[in-house]
Amino acid sequence: MNDASIRFNDGAAYERMMGVWSHLAGNIFLDWLAPPPGLAWVDVGCGNGAFTELIVARLAPREVQGVDPSDGQLGYARTRPGTAMVSYHQGDAMALPFPDNAFDAATMALVIFFVPEPARGVAEMARVVAPGGVVAAYAWDMEGGGFPLQPVMRELRAMGFAPAPPPNPDASRIDSLQKLWRDAGLEQIETRRIDVTREFIDFEDFWAASTSGTTVKPAIAAMQPEAVAELKARVHKHVREDATGGVSYDAFANAVKGRVAGGEP
Numbered sequence: 001m002n003d004a005s006i007r008f009n010d011g012a013a014y015e016r017m018m019g020v021w022s023h024l025a026g027n028i029f030l031d032w033l034a035p036p037p038g039l040a041w042v043d044v045g046c047g048n049g050a051f052t053e054l055i056v057a058r059l060a061p062r063e064v065q066g067v068d069p070s071d072g073q074l075g076y077a078r079t080r081p082g083t084a085m086v087s088y089h090q091g092d093a094m095a096l097p098f099p100d101n102a103f104d105a106a107t108m109a110l111v112i113f114f115v116p117e118p119a120r121g122v123a124e125m126a127r128v129v130a131p132g133g134v135v136a137a138y139a140w141d142m143e144g145g146g147f148p149l150q151p152v153m154r155e156l157r158a159m160g161f162a163p164a165p166p167p168n169p170d171a172s173r174i175d176s177l178q179k180l181w182r183d184a185g186l187e188q189i190e191t192r193r194i195d196v197t198r199e200f201i202d203f204e205d206f207w208a209a210s211t212s213g214t215t216v217k218p219a220i221a222a223m224q225p226e227a228v229a230e231l232k233a234r235v236h237k238h239v240r241e242d243a244t245g246g247v248s249y250d251a252f253a254n255a256v257k258g259r260v261a262g263g264e265p
Contacts, residue, residue, distance in 0.1 A: 018110070020209075021148045022050040024196040025253050026109060029138045030058055032192060033257060038062050039104035044093050044125060045111030049077030049086070055107070056083055065098070067091040094120040101130040108137035110253070112177075113166040122184045131262030135186055138194060138255035139172035146252035148198065151238035152210050155231055156219055163219040177256040186258030194255055200247040203236055210235075 037060035043052045046066030055064055064086045068074055074088045091097045093108070093115050106125035108115075115121040125135045140147040142165070147153065156162060170176055174191050181189045200206040211220055220228060239247045 018148070019048070019050045020198055021196065021251060022110060023054065024198060025138060025194050025251075026051045026054045027058075028194045028196065029109070029136075029253075029255055030054060032194075032255060033134065033136055035059060035105060035134060040102070041065070042067065042096070042098065042103045042106045042125075042128060043086075044096065044106060044108045044121065045114065046073075046077060046088065046109075047111075048073045049080045049083050049088075051107070051109035052077065052086055053080055053082040056085060061085075063103075065089065065103070067093065067096060069093075094124060096124045096128050098128045100127055102128050103133065104130060105134040105136070108139075110139055112137050112139045112180075113142055113168050113171045115171070116167055118168055118171040118176075118180055119183060122180045122186075126184045126186060126260055129260045131260050133260050134257060135181070135184070135260065136255070136257035137177070138253045139177075140251060140253045141193075142166065142169035142172050144173070144252075146254075148249065148251040149210050149216060150251070151235045151249070152216050152231075154238070155234040156216060158234070159227065159231060161219045161223060161227075161231075163216050172254055174254045174256075177254055181256055181258045184258075185261055187261050189256065189258040191254065191256045194253045195250065196252070197248055197250050200249075202245045203239065203241065203247050206239055206247045206249065207232060207235070 039061055040063040041055050041061050043055060043066045046052045046068045052066045055061060066086050066088045069092060071090060074090060077083060077088055089097055094117055106129045112118050129135055178189060178191055211217055239249050241247050
């Protein structure tokens with residue numbers, strides 16, 4: 001991923017915005033993958049290590065490598081005690097810094113719509129995974145309304161303050177994922193939808209989490225205070241609020257997995 005405009009450079013802000021969402025969806029994703037322990041993994045677009053941490057905690061891997069273009073994200077990832085065994089590398093999803101057949105499994109969590117050429121990214125994952133190994137990904141359904149920041153994005157657009165979308169939002173559709181995996185020559189392809197709900201203390205907690213990252217923060221920073229107040233009121237209508245003031249919001253992602261050809265039957 002070589003376009004600086006799509007990089008998240010603040011690992012702590014990303015953790016506030018997306019870390020909890022990543023864990024919620026990532027746990028379901030790993031339940032679905034159900035891999036054996038002891039594998040060598042590469043986490044492509046590892047960001048601040050939120051999903052990488054789940055790989056280490058849940059899968060008893062023998063090796064984990066993480067790749068991301070952002071120094072800021074990688075700097076945060078390296079502070080996670082739960083990923084002390086991980087080797088992190090600054091690199092491009094479309095040109096992974098590893099030899100062929102180096103891993104048993106490759107994952108791409110919440111990333112594929114940011115890859116300028118998704119087909120190249122999937123082909124690279126398939127290249128570095130040995131025959132019979134797993135190549136898998138999950139991503140928020142951007143086109144279908146599954147993105148956790150959807151209420152903020154929707155109302156920003158309605159008010160004429162549209163933030164830049166990821167370069168390939170349609171890459172997260174189920175049919176797009178299936179085609180990408182087929183075109184990369186992967187076999188035994190399966191897909192599923194992942195539904196998650198995140199709970200917040202109150203609306204202010206939801207607002208702070210949803211606007212702390214670079215996805216919408218620049219657009220909101222350019223708005224006048226009265227416009228921000230209007231935006232908050234409009235977004236408030238899209239969340240569920242219980243009798244105590246607690247807020248919850250639903251999001252959903254699409255997941256895909258396949259195997260590199262040539263392994264044992």
